[in-house]
Every structure is written in C-alpha cells, then in structure tokens.
Amino acid sequence: MAAANMTAGQDRRAVAAGQITAGVILLAALLALASVGYHAVERVRDTPVVAFIGEHPLLNAFAKSFIVANFVTLHVLFLIWWERKFAGWMQARLGPKHVGWNGLAQTVADAVKLLLKEDIIPAKADGRLFVIAPFLVFMPTLLTFMVLPFSASWVGYNFGLGALFALAVSTNVSLGILAAGWGANNKYSLLGGARACAQVLAYEVPLAITVLAVVAVSGTVSLVDIGAQQSRWWNIVAHAPVMIPAFVLFLICALAELNRTPFDLPEAESELVSGFHTEYSGMRFAFFYLAEFANNFFMAGLAVTLFFGGWFGPLLPGPVWFTIKTVGLVTAMMWIRWTVPRFRVDQMMGFCWKVLVPASLVVFCASALWGMWVQR
Amino acid sequence: MRRKHGFWIGFVSVFRGLGVTLLNLVGRRKVTVQYPLERPKVSPRYRGLFYLPFDEEAGRLKCVGCTLCAQACPTKVISMKKLGSGKHAGVSEFTMDLGRCMFCNLCIEACPFDAIHMGPEYELASYNRNASVFTIVDLAPGGAEAVRRNNATIEAAIKAENETGGSERKGHIAEVKLVVPPKTGGQEA
Amino acid sequence: MAGSEAAQVRLEPDGGMTVNLGPQPPSTHGVLRLMVQLDGEYVRSCEPVIGYLHRGLERMFEARPYRQLVPFTDRLDYLASLNCNLAMSQAIERLGSVAVPERAQYIRVILCELNRLASHLVFFGTFAQDVGATTAFLYAFRERERILDLLEAMTGARLTYNWIRPGGVPADLPEGFAEGVLSFVRDLLKELPLYDRLLTNNPIFRMRTEGVGVISRDVAVAFGASGPVARGSGLSYDIRKTEPYEVYDRLDFDVPVYDEGDCMARYRVRMDEMCQSARILEQCFRDLPEGDIATKMPKVFRPPAGDAYSRTESPRGELSVYMRSDGSPNPQRVHVRAPSFVHLSMLPCLLRGVKLADVIAILGSLDTVLGEVDR
Numbered sequence: 001m002a003a004a005n006m007t008a009g010q011d012r013r014a015v016a017a018g019q020i021t022a023g024v025i026l027l028a029a030l031l032a033l034a035s036v037g038y039h040a041v042e043r044v045r046d047t048p049v050v051a052f053i054g055e056h057p058l059l060n061a062f063a064k065s066f067i068v069a070n071f072v073t074l075h076v077l078f079l080i081w082w083e084r085k086f087a088g089w090m091q092a093r094l095g096p097k098h099v100g101w102n103g104l105a106q107t108v109a110d111a112v113k114l115l116l117k118e119d120i121i122p123a124k125a126d127g128r129l130f131v132i133a134p135f136l137v138f139m140p141t142l143l144t145f146m147v148l149p150f151s152a153s154w155v156g157y158n159f160g161l162g163a164l165f166a167l168a169v170s171t172n173v174s175l176g177i178l179a180a181g182w183g184a185n186n187k188y189s190l191l192g193g194a195r196a197c198a199q200v201l202a203y204e205v206p207l208a209i210t211v212l213a214v215v216a217v218s219g220t221v222s223l224v225d226i227g228a229q230q231s232r233w234w235n236i237v238a239h240a241p242v243m244i245p246a247f248v249l250f251l252i253c254a255l256a257e258l259n260r261t262p263f264d265l266p267e268a269e270s271e272l273v274s275g276f277h278t279e280y281s282g283m284r285f286a287f288f289y290l291a292e293f294a295n296n297f298f299m300a301g302l303a304v305t306l307f308f309g310g311w312f313g314p315l316l317p318g319p320v321w322f323t324i325k326t327v328g329l330v331t332a333m334m335w336i337r338w339t340v341p342r343f344r345v346d347q348m349m350g351f352c353w354k355v356l357v358p359a360s361l362v363v364f365c366a367s368a369l370w371g372m373w374v375q376r
Numbered sequence: 377m378r379r380k381h382g383f384w385i386g387f388v389s390v391f392r393g394l395g396v397t398l399l400n401l402v403g404r405r406k407v408t409v410q411y412p413l414e415r416p417k418v419s420p421r422y423r424g425l426f427y428l429p430f431d432e433e434a435g436r437l438k439c440v441g442c443t444l445c446a447q448a449c450p451t452k453v454i455s456m457k458k459l460g461s462g463k464h465a466g467v468s469e470f471t472m473d474l475g476r477c478m479f480c481n482l483c484i485e486a487c488p489f490d491a492i493h494m495g496p497e498y499e500l501a502s503y504n505r506n507a508s509v510f511t512i513v514d515l516a517p518g519g520a521e522a523v524r525r526n527n528a529t530i531e532a533a534i535k536a537e538n539e540t541g542g543s544e545r546k547g548h549i550a551e552v553k554l555v556v557p558p559k560t561g562g563q564e565a
Numbered sequence: 566m567a568g569s570e571a572a573q574v575r576l577e578p579d580g581g582m583t584v585n586l587g588p589q590p591p592s593t594h595g596v597l598r599l600m601v602q603l604d605g606e607y608v609r610s611c612e613p614v615i616g617y618l619h620r621g622l623e624r625m626f627e628a629r630p631y632r633q634l635v636p637f638t639d640r641l642d643y644l645a646s647l648n649c650n651l652a653m654s655q656a657i658e659r660l661g662s663v664a665v666p667e668r669a670q671y672i673r674v675i676l677c678e679l680n681r682l683a684s685h686l687v688f689f690g691t692f693a694q695d696v697g698a699t700t701a702f703l704y705a706f707r708e709r710e711r712i713l714d715l716l717e718a719m720t721g722a723r724l725t726y727n728w729i730r731p732g733g734v735p736a737d738l739p740e741g742f743a744e745g746v747l748s749f750v751r752d753l754l755k756e757l758p759l760y761d762r763l764l765t766n767n768p769i770f771r772m773r774t775e776g777v778g779v780i781s782r783d784v785a786v787a788f789g790a791s792g793p794v795a796r797g798s799g800l801s802y803d804i805r806k807t808e809p810y811e812v813y814d815r816l817d818f819d820v821p822v823y824d825e826g827d828c829m830a831r832y833r834v835r836m837d838e839m840c841q842s843a844r845i846l847e848q849c850f851r852d853l854p855e856g857d858i859a860t861k862m863p864k865v866f867r868p869p870a871g872d873a874y875s876r877t878e879s880p881r882g883e884l885s886v887y888m889r890s891d892g893s894p895n896p897q898r899v900h901v902r903a904p905s906f907v908h909l910s911m912l913p914c915l916l917r918g919v920k921l922a923d924v925i926a927i928l929g930s931l932d933t934v935l936g937e938v939d940r
Binding site for chain 3: 385386387389390392393395396397399400407418419420421422423448449450478479480481482485494
C-alpha cells in the first residue's frame with residue numbers, strides 16, 4: 001500500500017509539473033497575444049471609422065461604455081477562477097479542475113447557472129428596493145472604471161479630478177448594500193447592511209486621506225497625471241518614506257471598503273449567514289458577486305496607479321503591465337483574505353477611528369511636507 | 377510602552393501567518409482526492425457493504441442460517457429463511473435492511489462460520505429507501521447464479537438424505553422473521 | 566406598495582430584535598438553535614433550544630442486551646466516539662467485575678488519545694472558522710484525515726468506530742500501525758507551531774478571543790464544568806489524573822491549566838493537550854506489553870444486580886456513564902453524563918451583554934457536540 005501511495009505521489013508530482021509548465025506556456029502566449037492585440041488596437045485607432053466614432057460625442061460615450069462594461073463583466077470571470085484556484089492551492093486543495101483547462105471555464109458555467117436560475121423575490125420583501133439594490137451596487141463600480149487609466153491614452157475619461165471622482169463614486173456602493181439589507185426584510189440582511197454602511201462610510205475617511213497624501217506628493221488629482229509622473233520611479237520607491245506607510249494604510253482601508261476578510265463583517269458567514277445578500281439568488285446574486293470582484297480590481301488598479309507606477313514597465317505595452325500589476329495586487333489581497341480571521345464590529349470601528357484616521361492624518365501631513373521639500 | 381511593543385509583535389505576526397499560508401501554497405502536497413475519478417483505497421478491515429462468502433468446493437454459501445448474527449444485531453437488520461437443517465442447513469433468503477444498519481461489526485463477530493463479511497464497497501447511497509434493502513441476491517458474490525447453485529446443492533443434499541432415509545431428522549424449512557426487540561430478556565433466553 | 570404593506574423586520578417595543586441562530590447556520594456546530602435577543606449588535610439574552618437530535622438513546626440502552634450497547638455510544642460524541650465507547654465499556658465491566666488484559670488497556674488508551682487528537686483538531690479548525698479564518702480549518706482537517714486513515718486501518722470505520730468493547734478490544738493493532746502513529750505524531754508536533762504562527766499569535770485572533778466569554782473559577786465549579794472548559798478557568802481537574810482509569814496512572818503527562826477563563830484560555834488548553842496526547846501515544850507504544858486483547862465475555866452477559874459509574878475524560882470533559890443492573894441481560898437504567906450538555910447550560914449566563922460575533926466565538930470555544938447534548 002505504501003508503494004502504491006509512493007507511485008501515486010510521483011504520478012501526481014509529474015502531473016503537477018506538467019500543469020505548471022502548461023500554465024507558464026499559456027501565460028507567455030497570453031502575454032504575447034495581449035501585446036499583439038494592443039498594437040493591433042493602436043493601429044485600428046487611426047482608421048477613419050474609429051476616428052469618426054471618437055469625435056462624435058454620443059457614439060464616443062456609447063463605445064467607451066460598451067468596452068468598459070464588457071471588460072468589467074469578463075475580467076471578473078477570470079478573477080473568480082483565480083481566487084478559487086489560489087485559495088484552493090493555499091488550503092492544500094486543488095480548486096476547480098474539471099470545466100475547461102484546470103477549471104478555467106468553471107466560472108462561465110457558474111455564471112450560466114446563476115443566470116438561468118429562478119428569480120426569487122421573498123414574499124415579505126420590499127420588492128422595489130430588493131430589485132434595485134444589485135444595480136445600485138453594480139453601477140458605481142462601472143462608473144469607477146471610467147477613470148481608471150490602463151495607460152495614458154487607454155482611459156475611459158481623462159478627468160481632471162479622477163482620484164476624487166473615483167472615491168466619491170465608489171462610496172455609493174454602501175447605498176446599494178443598505179438597500180439590499182433593508183429590502184430583503186431579513187434580520188441577517190438588515191444587520192449585514194447596517195454593518196456594511198457603517199464600515200464603508202468610516203473607512204472612506206482614512207482612504208480619502210491616504211489618497212490625498214499621494215496627491216500632496218504628486219501635486220495633481222488626475223489619475224492619468226499621477227500615473228504619468230511615475231515613468232522613471234514608482235511613487236512607492238521615489239517617495240518611500242511617506243508612500244510605504246501610505247500604501248499600507250491604503251491597503252487596509254481598501255480591504256475594508258471591499259468588505260473582504262478581515263473586514264468581511266457585512267457578510268460574516270458564521271454569524272450572519274451571508275449578511276446583506278442572504279436572500280439573493282440567481283442573477284441578482286451574480287450582480288453582487290460581479291460588483292465585489294470588479295471593485296476588488298478597481299481598488300487594486302487605483303493602488304497601482306497611485307503607488308506602483310501605473311502602466312509603466314519594460315518590454316510589454318502599458319495596459320498589459322497595468323493589468324499584470326493589478327492582478328498581482330488582487331492576489332495579495334486574496335492572500336490576506338485567506339490567512340487572517342475577522343474583526344468584531346466594535347474592534348473594526350475602533351481600529352478605523354482610533355488608529356487609521358490619526359495615522360493617515362500623520363501620513364498626510366508628512367507627505368505634504370515631503371512634497372514641499374521634494375519640489376524645492 | 378508595553379502596548380506599543382505588543383502592536384509591533386502583532387504587526388510582525390500577521391506576516392508570519394502569511395508565511396504559513398505561503399508555505400502551504402508552494403511547499404506542500406495538495407491532498408485533494410478527486411473522488412469520482414480517483415477512489416481512495418480502503419484498509420483491509422474496512423467496514424463497507426456486506427457479502428456472504430461462497431464456498432466453491434461445496435458449491436454453496438457458507439451461511440448455515442443459525443441466526444446468531446440476527447440475534448447479535450442491535451438494530452435488527454438481518455432476517456433470513458432457513459433451508460434444510462442439521463448437516464445440510466443453509467439459507468434460501470437473507471435480507472439486510474441497511475437503512476437501519478450501524479455497520480458496527482457485531483454480526484460478523486457473532487458468526488461462528490465466517491459466513492458474513494464486510495467488504496470494501498462504500499457507495500451505498502440510493503434514491504429510495506427500498507434500495508437500501510439488500511437481498512441474498514445482492515449479498516452473495518455471484519448474484520442470482522450463486523443463490524441458484526446454493527439452493528440446488530442444499531436441496532439435492534436434503535433429497536438424497538431423505539431418500540436414503542439414513543437420518544431420523546428430516547430436512548425442513550425454518551424461518552426467522554424481523555422482530556421488534558422485546559423490552560426485557562434476551563431472545564437468547 | 567410592497568414596501569408599505571409588508572411589515573419590515575419586526576422589532577420589539579423597546580427596539581430589540583430576536584434573531585434565531587440555528588438550527589441551520591454553519592457555525593452552531595450541529596443542530597442547536599440559539600434564540601438571541603439583540604439590542605443592535607449587543608446580546609440582551611440568549612436561550613439555547615436543544616432537542617433537534619434527540620433519539621432516545623438512554624431508553625434504547627435499556628432495551629438492548631449489554632453486548633449491543635456500545636455501537637449506540639458512537640452516536641453520542643461523534644467526534645470522539647472511541648472515548649464514548651470506553652465510558653460505556655467501563656461501566657459494563659465494573660458492573661460485572663470484568664478484568665481487562667493489560668495490552669487491551671494500552672490499546673484503548675492509544676485509540677482514545679488518537680481520537681482526542683482528531684477531536685481537538687476539529688475544534689481548532691471550526692473555532693478558526695467561527696472567528697473568520699477559513700484556511701486553518703482545512704489544515705486541521707488535513708492532519709485529522711491522517712488520524713482517520715490510521716483508525717480506519719485499526720477499526721475499519723472512519724467515524725463511528727465501535728472498537729472498544731466490554732472486556733477489551735475486538736482485534737489487535739494492524740501491521741505498521743505503531744510506525745504510522747509515531748510518524749504522524751512527529752509530523753503533528755512539527756505542524757502545531759505553524760498553527761500557532763497562523764492563528765494563535767495573530768493579533769485579530771487574539772482580539773477576538775482574549776477577555777471574551779470569561780468563565781470565572783467559581784462559575785465553572787458552580788455549573789459543573791469539566792475538561793478544557795474547567796482547565797481554562799484555572800481548575801486543574803482531569804479525570805485521567807484525579808481518578809485514573811485504564812493505564813493513565815502509569816503514563817507521564819501534564820495537565821495544561823490556564824487561569825484567564827476566556828476563549829483564548831480554552832483554546833490554548835486544547836492546543837497544549839494535543840502535545841500531551843502526542844506524549845501519551847509515544848509512551849504507550851514504548852510500553853505496550855504482549856498478551857491478550859480481550860477477556861472473553863459470556864454470550865448472554867448477566868451481571869449481578871447493582872449499579873456502576875464510570876468516569877472518563879473525553880475531549881470535551883467529564884463523560885460518565887451510570888448503569889444499574891437488575892440481574893437480567895438488559896440494563897435496568899443507563900444515564901450518560903455528557904459534558905457538552907453541562908457546558909451548553911452555561912451559555913445563557915455567558916452570553917449576556919456580549920456582541921453578536923462573540924456568541925459564535927464563545928459557543929465555538931465551549932466545543933459542544935450536539936449528539937451528546939440531545940442523546
């Protein structure tokens with residue numbers, strides 16, 4: 001029996017090695033394809049048709065929204081697969097394995113399943129709030145992607161107040177969560193919704209202050225300009241003394257904004273079943289899920305723009321570099337998520353007001369002084 | 377001062393925790409058994425689905441229908457129909473309602489002839505309750521053919537005995553029904 | 566329209582809210598229902614509702630001959646069924662004054678300590694899950710799986726073992742069992758510091774457990790707490806030491822005691838007990854004598870009229886069986902003193918004024934098993 005186990009182990013190791021090789025080859029192919037695709041798109045941009053669309057205000061807006069909406073929906077399919085796979089490996093499991101190569105199409109299958117499920121609205125629920133809540137959660141997410149700069153030219157809308165706009169819009173997620181919690185007419189949902197609202201609003205304060213710290217160093221609020229300044233050195237390297245603490249604070253606040261462990265109190269599984277989306281199923285649940293992962297990508301993308309040099313990197317084109325960095329940061333957030341326990345509600349609020357807010361204020365003042373010193 | 381010290385220890389220990397998960401991410405074997413595709417090997421003593429061993433030499437099941445297993449069973453899972461008696465005793469029916477079975481091994485230990493065993497089969501779920509009732513055809517390793525051979529061998533033996541008339545005791549059929557356990561006093565008494 | 570017509574979540578006149586935790590949510594460790602009166606996030610009062618798993622086991626014991634009792638005890642504390650087997654077997658042996666061979670006693674201790682390790686690993690995993698750390702659960706179950714494999718090789722079953730019987734054990738250790746256990750123990754001792762790094766030292770975990778659900782020494786005594794709950798409250802009380810059974814008096818092990826009485830203390834007691842169980846296992850294999858593995862019991866066992874009480878230290882606390890015989894083949898009365906039941910009765914007093922999230926942490930730290938509570 002021991003011998004059998006041994007050979008099974010060796011087989012397994014050989015299979016794992018094969019999988020890793022295949023994964024690396026696939027990744028390389030994907031990156032090559034992305035680069036080729038990037039250049040193709042850049043060339044298409046110069047064609048008269050695209051130029052016409054670009055100049056027509058309505059068509060322009062429509063085309064950009066179309067691209068953003070599709071990107072948001074489709075990249076989440078990959079992110080969910082990656083999270084499940086990553087969590088699986090971390091927990092000595094294999095993760096999804098059967099639908100497609102290493103379960104790559106598992107999320108697609110899940111999405112199809114969710115879309116085909118019966119649309120259930122509980123009898124005692126507040127129908128209108130219940131129906132509208134998933135869209136209230138999803139819409140701010142879409143809007144934030146409009147200002148996320150994948151490169152200097154690959155940005156939905158080059159907005160002068162990009163950073164502030166992104167923060168202002170992403171806070172509106174809490175409105176949708178509160179609507180979901182109240183509308184479902186379920187006690188778990190209500191508690192989850194109330195927790196989410198309090199949490200998102202509280203952590204918005206230190207988050208905004210840390211973003212302002214970056215603004216103080218860069219001297220601009222436009223995300224594209226902040227990114228463009230980092231062509232030589234990333235902010236976190238160039239302004240390390242103030243930017244490293246700012247990044248740590250930003251990461252903590254981002255985790256809280258995203259309702260991810262250790263701040264997943266709104267959907268705390270062990271006490272609130274699934275918190276504010278307890279009563280949701282099918283497509284509406286899918287929207288919450290979509291929004292959660294899209295928000296995750298956005299927050300990581302914001303961090304990359306603010307601290308990690310945005311789209312700058314050698315060899316590969318800008319948008320590809322941006323995506324690589326962002327997925328890397330998303331992975332780091334997953335790593336934290338699958339390692340630490342959850343805060344209690346009073347500890348979570350106390351941590352925000354007693355630790356994060358003062359700390360972020362200190363970092364902000366330090367960055368302001370640092371910015372003055374650097375510019376001189 | 378002490379509090380601050382604790383804060384730094386806590387801060388560092390978060391990263392140590394992250395190190396543990398990283399270690400498991402890259403440095404440890406994944407333990408998943410992909411069940412329907414890979415099936416775990418069970419140990420030789422595994423207590424799975426019952427079977428009634430077939431004695432190839434004698435051409436019949438080993439079971440002699442003594443009902444010791446039925447008496448040893450705490451949940452009265454076993455019922456049987458005895459075929460023949462004395463030297464040629466056997467069973468023609470042997471039914472186990474595994475919906476009640478605790479797989480406690482007591483029947484196997486009670487059997488003096490090694491005539492009931494638990495095998496490595498563990499996929500016993502079914503879509504209806506009747507499917508958890510296993511008859512002699514399900515329990516005998518050769519299925520209906522083995523039961524037919526068992527019955528034929530025993531009946532032939534009884535017939536031969538009755539014809540020669542050598543024995544005082546004639547072969548007869550005895551039956552044990554499912555019984556509700558009595559409140560006090562063993563059925564052994 | 567729907568909004569105005571449908572009553573929103575019902576509040577009590579004073580603004581409170583009653584929330585049912587259980588019997589289905591994942592964190593209540595079995596089919597326990599907690600009716601929690603909430604004031605915002607604060608718990609005003611909590612009433613555990615039990616009985617969802619009641620099977621009338623004590624009555625079933627009375628209707629069975631002695632030899633058939635043990636399989637039912639598997640269904641008491643299903644995370645440590647061998648410990649329950651032991652309590653029942655001991656009661657029957659004391660009733661009939663049956664001596665157990667020495668080798669059988671060692672094997673029993675080995676099995677019980679393995680099962681204790683398995684049970685504490687489940688505690689570690691589920692407690693981590695209760696406070697929100699998902700990954701520790703799978704690490705704990707990975708190690709527990711190895712114990713289950715070992716016990717499967719020994720007993721043929723993976724959960725309901727039924728392998729400690731009146732008189733001894735039904736079969737000897739299989740080949741390679743000692744090596745398997747010892748190599749597992751070595752690996753576990755290497756693994757436990759990693760658990761500490763992952764969870765015990767984590768600041769969030771400490772915030773969630775330190776000072777939460779404090780049971781003072783007096784309260785623990787008053788409620789009759791035992792096992793890790795009592796030892797977490799500063800009571801050095803372990804049946805294996807105070808009233809040794811089997812061969813525990815010949816084994817050298819410590820009883821971990823913590824004085825804080827909070828969730829962390831109970832957690833630490835169990836983590837330390839795993840090391841002690843590992844020590845006991847190593848000593849057992851060192852000292853394991855040759856000899857019989859069971860005393861032959863008569864087919865119809867009729868102990869003389871009288872009664873017997875057997876106390877054992879199960880992973881959850883003091884598990885005792887009281888048994889009275891009237892000379893017939895069936896016991897006249899059997900009672901099981903289940904530690905989980907006693908600990909669960911402390912819950913309403915422990916949960917007053919804590920936060921909702923603490924309810925789950927405190928319940929998890931008591932480590933109740935509902936099979937034992939409802940019987």
